[in-house]
Amino acid sequence: MITVNIIKVLRRDVLSDDYLSTDYLLSGQITLEGLDILSQGAYTITGYQYLSPCYQIQKPENIQITGILQSCVIRVTYPAYTEGYMKEYLSALVTLISDQQHAHSFVQTLYDDIKMVFRSKFHRRRTEKSEIGKRSLIFIE
Known part of the structure; x- marks a missing residue:
């Protein structure tokens, strides 16, 4: 089974003294099933872009994951104090998603x-x- 991984960091922004935002490029797309795995069924569809739903996932410790369904890019907004382990946390989270599960x-x-x-x-x-x-x-x- 092939899993989704983080390929690279696309952009990192400082939103305030307390919050950071980082865009990650993934090796596979976020599908409906992948979204369900990432959010454990607790996600919100916030609108549509390019005829695809936009989603938002709220995780513990004020970590927020947003993106467009069927896209390989996700944005993670998180408190500055979690910066040290954020990439490892997200990497462990996205490896739960199978790259070919929606086939x-x-x-x-x-x-x-x-x-x-x-x-x-x-x-x-x-x-x-x-x-x-x-x-x-x-x-x-």
């Missing part, structure tokens, strides 16, 4: 199908609008 998942397949339907409707509407513009140009000429 035969009904939930993941359903999610991917719904996402494709929305994308096709969006592109169809976009194409219809551009066709109307082309037709009006032909009539004007």
Whole structure:
């Protein structure tokens, strides 16, 4: 079984004297099942970006994990006093996620199908609008 690992730190920000924020690049995507494992079922969908749900996980000691579902990047906000062990903590947490676990998942397949339907409707509407513009140009000429 292949597990998800931290590849590198993308960015580190100092939010205040008490809190830091770090963006991590992972070796695999965070799927619905992976999100459930990371949060132990206690996550919040905070909105949508690029037709994908954004999530937030609140962990003990005021550690907050946020990201976009199906993305390899996560942002971790944490108290400054936990900086020394944060990468090890997160590394141990994400290794619980299997990189290939969503391959035969009904939930993941359903999610991917719904996402494709929305994308096709969006592109169809976009194409219809551009066709109307082309037709009006032909009539004007």
